[in-house]
Amino acid sequence: MTRRGLVVLWGLLAVAAHVVPSLLPAPAARADLPTESKRTIDYKIEARLDAKTREIHAEGRLTWENQTDEPVNEMRLHLYLNAFKNSASTFMRERKGTHRGNRFDPRSAGQIDLLSFRRKGGDKVFDPEKPVFWHGDDGNEDDQTVIVIPLLTPVAAGGKATFELSWKSKMPRVFARTGFGGDGAFFMVAQWFPKPGVWQKETVDGEEKCVWNCHQFHGNSEFYANYGSYDVSITVPPQFKHKVGASGKRVDLGGEKGGRENADGTWTYRHTVEHVHDFAWVCGEEFMIVEEDFKAAEHGDPEEQARIAKILGRPTSALDLDDVTVYFLLQPEHADQLGRHRKAVFRAIAYMGYWFGKYPYPTLTVVDPDHRARGAGGMEYPTLITGGTRYIRAEKQTSPEGVLIHEFGHQHFYGLVGSNEFRHAWMDEGMCTYATGKVLMKAYDGWTNAQWYGGFPVYGERPFDFAGIAAESRGDSLPLVGWLFDDKWKVPFGDVGIVRSIAKGLEVNHAPKMISLWGQYGEISPLAFVREVPPLTHLSVPAADAKEYERWRTAEYDLSDPIAGRRAWEYMTRRAYATNSYRRPSSSLRTLGGFVGDETMTRIMRIYCERYRFGHPEPEDFFAVANEIAKKDGKGDITWLLDSLFQSEEGLDFGIGEIDVRPAPRLGKKADVEPTIHESSVLVRRFEAMRMPMDVRIRFDDGTIREFLWDRDDTVREWSVATTDTPGVVNRVMLSEDPVPMHGDKLARLTPARGQQARWVRLRFRGPAKVVAAETDPHYVFSLDRNRTNDGHSTQRNAGASVQLALRALGWIELSNSFYGGL
């Protein structure tokens, strides 16, 4: 080969080295899922429940490993149950004594008392009479949710220490997902043991050093702990025989159902689980326990598995799932909903397994809490989740499915990817909400609105709120009538002699002393059905999918905080916390997916979950993965996008301001027009502050469709474009200059920031065709859009939909009024 030939060959090889990798699917950073955690703790617990006193007496042996390079001379442990000790705890102060509609009852308070704590082989350093609590988050000296125990001998870097401890946990009446219900017939035992905080390296005042990450229990926060293994023996009174569920797998103790009957009639069950950061258990007299096997071969979705494997560039078998034994602990009156529970959980195990990595534990316990303890519902613990349902559920609504899928999703975002829920609630709740929506959209038809009449759902909705004269007479909009019929007017009842006699005769024990003259009076639902004949008059609005549902729920709240960068208790309000932790991050993730495309987004989520399985990622870790994958996939650096989506307080709302079409002036001749040539202008607006590259789709009366991209750094306000005369062609044009071939790839074509995107841009067209319609975001990339009513405008009016709505409203009002006319 000649020298020239060698040069050419070398050049070709060099080009190939650059081009070929970009043609292949982006390689996964690491193809294998970690199977083990670092096992920071090893906890053995023996617990005994006294149902009468609602107390759990427990002894434990905790082995803790210092996995940092600095010694530690004190232990910090969470004593979360003390949040429910009184109204002075930080949790109660922040929540003002309420949680999910439940009011804290001081008569049924809960608490945890550490009775002893000594280092094995070492001196006793803990005096239970003089506990020292840490309250550095807020300085609340009444808060006792973090205890500090000094160590005479520090645990050396890389060293281990074993502690023997005992404690007594008094369970509250179910509040904030833990406690008893039904007068002791049900116990949800969570946050019930002293749990070590996380000793980790952090940057404090610019200096990197090891500190305890062990926050107080706050009203808006959840948990954060190290991974390890748990071996817990639970002894329960006889009424809970075989009615116990717990994290992990049951160890066979030789008796029925793996339990052991003790001499005093109690039963003991032992559960073990590894690579988790919490342990919870439950017992309920009424439980109907059904054991079902999720079999990967039977309950998986091979098509989706193959699709994801292809996206990841791995063999399909690399995404094989493990079989899981699922224990459903249902209330007997919900037995008919077993199928719905099963489908939701099995779909979640399968799809989330493909998308985020397989569920690695052999068991999963799904708890349907007792109706007397609804506050225990909707919560996640490692390998144990609580759902929650009602006696009658609507078929076309994904409840209880939504909560079951969500809580299972936490097995990934919280369980397997152990982000810090105190500091970055969005990393578990937001990602979990995103994951929940993905499963719901994959496996269900969406949510159809319904009104409930006599305990049964009727699909459809009223044109606007009106629950009837009796109900509305108490509305705020009717001050005089509202005052008259206010709930405050009460009259004696139960203590009136005749009432007392009747109550005694009927053996009624709870005749109320006072009854309200108006309270609880309003919509009598079966009569409302007769009044408004809902199947005839209600609006039939199609089912909404999770993406759209989350968008409009997010849009309902004013923006006040960024998603990332706030501790859970630092948001403006509880609602701001909820919005920025659940739906807004979920919508942001969807928007990210809309930009980078489904395949890249799939890779981002999967690689992030693999890389941080059994880890404690920070937001920067997720952003780094997203950027890394986006770059590999040719989408360019998306730091600006991640900043806008997750670190900004700005809202996003683009739309069409107006369309103006008129005959074009004849060139060179004033006050004269060209009858066959038109000038159309489309005003595109950025209504809120967030800048984004925005698609604008223009439709012309000759059938032509053109799409433009309004760049996020484009400061120009006027653009003139000649009209194409090729009907039916989607002609994508980047407003500045270049055509953008495909939606998902346009990121790479965006030029570096040149300035601030203007608040509006006017597109001008001159030609034989007239603009008939324009819309922003036609492909619905922006799940963060705060208002979709202004997204588009058409010069051709079609009143069909609004007249249909008005006619339904007309029929609804006429029939309701006719009902009242008959009274």
Added chain:
Amino acid sequence: MSTKDPGMDTPLAPVPDPEPKSKRKGNRKRRGRKQRGQPEVRDAASLRSTLGAGLRYALRSWRVLLFVVLIQLALALTVVMPFWTAVAPHIDNHPHAAAMAGTPDAHDTALGWEAGMHPGLWRDIKREEATTFEGLTAAHFWIAVIAWLFGSVAAGGFLGTAVSGESKVTVGRFVHMGGKYFGRMLRVGLLFAIAYYLAGRIVFEAWALSVKPDEIQAASESTSWWGDRIREGVFVLLFFWFRIAADVARADLVVYSRTGAFRAFFRGLWRALSLKPLLTALSIGLPAFLILLALSFVTGSLVGDSWVVLLSLFLVFQLAVAIRWASRAAVLTGLAHYVERHP
């Protein structure tokens, strides 16, 4: 003077004497005395004759029904027009308005817009127009109160024209009779409202609060659920009992020109427990309600943006309103027939 309606086995109510007003007043007094002392003996009303009287009246009073429907339409439009003006600007000029009207084109479907109102867009409209919608709720309340008052006019009109036995029921006579008996009908309506209110207090306050603590502590959630249903069921039964009693009382007041609404209502409560009034109301009211439900299948199929579809939708709703009022007229006049023969 009395007439016999062809095909009926019982005579119709007496036609008013064509005498001067002062004399009629005297006659009424005499008739009143006669009724209190010596009730006119007539054949007992059969269920068939009661239903027949009611339904015949409903058929021959089509002018009045049309008038009543127009009144309902006018009342409803006072709320619906602001509703329409609030929602239309968000929808009519939307690029996917056709899809929302139920007729998506290729352009809509290519972008994922399916037939029917867009759930997210609808939420955004409600949020954007929240103030208007709150005002509509308040407006609907007061319009419903006016509709209730109009109901007293209509009841008096139906009963007055039925008892007068005119073969042609004109709107003028209907309004005249409605005005004449308005006070009595309204008083009965108020008594019904008080009974409704007290029943609500007893069922949903005294009863519910007495047993609810035990129900919600029962092992099964179904105990509480069924407890609610039983109370709702009892309340619904009480509601219909009071309603029939009120209608019997209204008929009583018109047929016998009585003025004592209180006494009539309490008599009505007792008489409403008889089989015939109950069956009369049930035999007319239930089929009418079932027809309304059946009409929902018709409206469900009327989708599109053509004027034929929209006009049909409008007409179906007006038909539904007419059916509700026709059944009302039939029940009232059927009960008048019954009351006339069971003084």
